[in-house]
Amino acid sequence: MKHTLKTLFALLVIVTLSSFTNFGAGHGYHVGDIATDFELENIDGTKVSMKNFKDAKGFIIVFTCNTCPYAVAYEDRVEALNKKYADKGYPVIAIMPNNTDVKPGDNMAAMQARAKAKGFTFPYLMDEGQKIYPQYGATKTPHIYVLQNTKKGAQVKYIGAIDDNYKDASAVTKTYVEDAVNALLDGKEVPVATTRAIGCSIKV
């Protein structure tokens, strides 16, 4: 009986808390949470997990796709992030979250073709069964999570946009992701931990 009451109370607490922390359409990670690892198929046929990156200090996880104009507008900037930060310990891992029955232009063959055409140097993974993006709480493409490896696991340090100008990379005034990773590399607090930007809803 006591046990049942405890369980009920715990449930009540969870329900109450979750009604306050509900962020938009999805739940998912907040800054400070520990992100679970994944094992997803890459465009080269291999399976990729965060634990494969032995020297990584963290990751720049990018939920993106081929078919969203906002995601396309950021492709070159995602590639630039990987070039700049992979060697410093923060590689990019891109994950394609859409249902490919709804968006055939995001299927594995299309992902492979796009990565080849654009010369992506980062893994571009298929969220097979759409199981990973809901855990993160991604709602759109592009949607970025900067993680830092800690003793507890990969801790979420930044959630949001790459920068503050989707239209024109040369007119960017705030480089949110770079600022976050630079801060982590310097052992400092991330200056802006969450940002918002327009994107394409993830197709379910």
Place this chain on the structure above:
Amino acid sequence: MKFTFLIVVINLMFLGNVTSMDILSEEEDIENTSEDLKVFDFEELQTYLSHKDNNKTYVVNFWATWCAPCVKELPYFEQLNANYISKDVEVILVSLDFPKQIDTKLKPFLKKKTLKSEVIVLDDVDSNTWIPKVDENWTGAIPATIIYNKNKKEFYERSFNYQELETELKRFIN
């Protein structure tokens, strides 16, 4: 590089006189096309998001021609507008199409669909500032819709069919 500089100089010369001669840069190009289509930054749009001084109910839908679920639900918003216009309901469609595609994509789309609801283009890159002002819970995915009148406001980050949309609207007008 020199060419860019030249454009900047020419634009500076004509700044404040943007009526007829400015076909040189993208920005003024948008000005010229705005005769029949309003292109606003967020500050200008904000008046459409907070009419508090009348008895109307406003349904504001954020969409874009490149957003498939948005295009799919547009007819429902049109239908709602037609059915409830006599009941002081106004539908406003805020397009987030890229400014470069206003002439090539948005305008042909509007022409083909002959939308009756008012269409406004929002061109404001600083989304981190304006998205929370539309609604604190908006993650930035579209389609997204707000329904409001002087008494209350609701935000929806989701797709609608006609029945769902009408059900939500009725919570405001009954």
